[in-house]
Amino acid sequence: xxxxxxxxxxxxxxxxxxxxxxxxxxxxxxxxxxxxxxxxxxxxxxxxxxxxxxxxxxxxxxxxxxxxxxxxxxxxxxxxxxxxxxxxxxxxxxxxxxxxxxxxxxxxxxxxxxxxxxxxxxxxxxxxxxxxxxxxxxxxxxxxxxxxxxxxxxxxxxxxxxxxxxxxxxxxxxxxxxxxxxxxxxxxxxxxxxxxxxxxxxxxxxxxxxxxxxxxxxxxxxxxxxxxxxxxxxxxxxxxxxxxxxxxxxx
Amino acid sequence: xxxxxxxxxxxxxxxxxxxxxxxxxxxxxxxxxxxxxxxxxxxxxxxxxxxxxxxxxxxxxxxxxxxxxxxxxxxxxxxxxxxxxxxxxxxxxxxxxxxxxxxxxxxxxxxxxxxxxxxxxxxxxxxxxxxxxxxxxxxxxxxxxxxxxxxxxxxxxxxxxxxxxxxxxxxxxxxxxxxxxxxxxxxxx
Numbered sequence: 001x002x003x004x005x006x007x008x009x010x011x012x013x014x015x016x017x018x019x020x021x022x023x024x025x026x027x028x029x030x031x032x033x034x035x036x037x038x039x040x041x042x043x044x045x046x047x048x049x050x051x052x053x054x055x056x057x058x059x060x061x062x063x064x065x066x067x068x069x070x071x072x073x074x075x076x077x078x079x080x081x082x083x084x085x086x087x088x089x090x091x092x093x094x095x096x097x098x099x100x101x102x103x104x105x106x107x108x109x110x111x112x113x114x115x116x117x118x119x120x121x122x123x124x125x126x127x128x129x130x131x132x133x134x135x136x137x138x139x140x141x142x143x144x145x146x147x148x149x150x151x152x153x154x155x156x157x158x159x160x161x162x163x164x165x166x167x168x169x170x171x172x173x174x175x176x177x178x179x180x181x182x183x184x185x186x187x188x189x190x191x192x193x194x195x196x197x198x199x200x201x202x203x204x205x206x207x208x209x210x211x212x213x214x215x216x217x218x219x220x221x222x223x224x225x226x227x228x229x230x231x232x233x234x235x236x237x238x239x240x241x242x243x244x245x246x247x248x249x250x251x
Numbered sequence: 252x253x254x255x256x257x258x259x260x261x262x263x264x265x266x267x268x269x270x271x272x273x274x275x276x277x278x279x280x281x282x283x284x285x286x287x288x289x290x291x292x293x294x295x296x297x298x299x300x301x302x303x304x305x306x307x308x309x310x311x312x313x314x315x316x317x318x319x320x321x322x323x324x325x326x327x328x329x330x331x332x333x334x335x336x337x338x339x340x341x342x343x344x345x346x347x348x349x350x351x352x353x354x355x356x357x358x359x360x361x362x363x364x365x366x367x368x369x370x371x372x373x374x375x376x377x378x379x380x381x382x383x384x385x386x387x388x389x390x391x392x393x394x395x396x397x398x399x400x401x402x403x404x405x406x407x408x409x410x411x412x413x414x415x416x417x418x419x420x421x422x423x424x425x426x427x428x429x430x431x432x433x434x435x436x437x438x439x440x
Contacts, residue, residue, distance in 0.1 A: 030374035032416035033399075040384050043392065047356065047400040058429040059408045061420050 034062070042066035129160040159206075160185045173200040182206050189213040198224060202232040213241040225249045265341070272340055274308070277316030278333070284326035285316050288333045292340035296332075297387035323381035331379050335367060335391050342390070360397050368398040373416070 028035040036044070045067050048056070053067045159182050176183075177200070184206050188197075193214050201210060210228075212218070218240070225238050229251050238249040272289035278299070279285045290308065294300040298319075303311050311317065319329065360368070370376040380395035403411050408426075412419055421429075 029416060030377060031372075032418070033377065034416070034418055035377060036381065040381065040392075043384075044380070044396040044399050047393075047396045048403060052400070052404055054433045056403060056406075056408060056411055057433060058421055058426045059411050059419070060417050063417070064429070 034060070038062060038066050128157055130158055131162040132164065157182055159183060162187045162189075164189045173197045176200050177203040177205055180204060185209045185211075187211040187213065191215050193218045193220065195219060195224060198228050202228045202235070204235075205233055207232060208234050208236050209239070210235060210237070211239045211241070215243065218242060222249070268341065274312055276303075276311050278329060279316040279318045280326045280329040281320055281322050281324045282326045284329065286329055286333055289337060289340060292333070292336040295336045295340060295388050295390065297389075299386065319382070319386065321382060321385040323378045323385060325375075325378050325382075327375055328378035328382045331367075331370075331375070332382060332386065332388065332391065335383075335394075336388065338363065338367075339390060356393075360394060360401075364394050365398075368394050 033041070041062055045053070045056075045063070048067070057064050057067055158180055161180065161183055163186075165188075172194075183204050186201065186204070186207060186209070188211070191214065193212055198220075201207065212220075220240065225240070226249065229235055229238065229249060236251055240247045240249070268291045272291035274290040275287045276290055276293055276299075277285050278288055278293065290303070290312075294303060299317060302317060324332075368376070368379075370379070376395070376398075380392060380399075383391035383395065399415070402414060406414070408419075411417065419426075
């Protein structure tokens with residue numbers, strides 16, 4: 001019994017397992033906010049308004065590291081504000097997005113995950129990664145007749161492009177090499193893949209990896225794909241996924 | 252005996268919580284001071300709660316005090332923390348529904364909490380926040396966070412540094428670059 005009590009006593013003690021905290025305490029004054037670790041600092045600053053976050057970003061390096069949460073955005077005031085996001089994801093209906101606002105928002109975020117439509121990518125000059133999902137009623141076209149999405153804007157720095165769409169338009173990728181000079185990774189997920197697109201894809205100057213993901217059988221022969229590989233300047237691998245079966249082609 | 256107490260532990264009934272708060276347990280600060288606290292109140296600390304649950308209530312009530320070894324848990328900070336949990340232990344449980352959480356985060360502090368957290372001694376304020384964080388008392392950390400953020404609101408970087416005694420570890424060039432990036436926020440005013 002007494003042994004029992006003794007072991008209980010030791011287990012009642014709690015010790016500070018954060019050795020770094022101990023070190024910090026020796027360095028920082030007790031009345032300085034510098035004493036807090038990043039986790040606590042991030043938690044405390046998460047109650048700031050977005051305006052205050054921008055205003056206070058240069059208080060210290062710790063503030064800079066922790067003041068912008070990695071995941072949220074806020075549109076309660078009709079404003080989109082965030083910074084240093086890894087991924088930005090949003091959904092909206094119709095064309096009611098204020099693209100100017102969005103441009104400013106996306107300027108510092110290099111990755112955009114977008115469901116439904118964007119009217120233009122013109123101003124997202126720093127965007128590197130785009131994950132775009134288009135619903136069944138929106139067609140994605142170069143011609144501007146529907147004003148939904150226009151990828152025919154040169155100067156994009158996009159290196160990774162993931163496109164999800166129900167129907168592939170055979171004109172979709174016309175002259176894409178001009179718009180996406182740095183594109184390294186292209187993934188297309190669709191119901192039917194249109195073989196004519198391959199010709200345009202093979203002209204992408206920086207493309208290294210192509211993934212085609214179809215829900216139904218595609219009419220692509222080994223010859224077609226090998227032709228793309230040989231005519232494309234940097235393409236190393238093509239991955240074809242049909243109904244969860246993967247097939248690889250490489251140089 | 253132990254069985255009874257443990258049975259009560261799992262019950263959220265208000266009367267039971269009130270009854271349980273009559274049971275006093277002892278908490279020991281890192282400076283060695285021992286303070287009594289109602290069981291329900293003390294269990295607002297997830298650290299204490301887990302300890303009580305793993306050891307059984309009887310053990311905690313009859314044995315030595317629970318030692319809170321983190322340096323931030325000074326005598327003064329622990330007294331403040333016990334004051335806070337003894338006031339808040341009968342609050343309705345936190346709802347994790349997203350909308351409610353958002354509302355709660357945006358909600359202003361109650362008059363009592365404002366008075367409680369408005370501590371002149373900043374070292375004590377930071378001790379209370381760090382100790383609450385260590386003891387995992389989410390409600391109290393939130394009170395501290397809202398208090399600090401309300402003090403930061405609208406202030407310039409330099410004013411924030413002076414107020415919270417933060418060392419500026421940016422070079423002038425680095426600071427300028429951030430200012431430039433965020434210039435639009437100043438232009439907005």
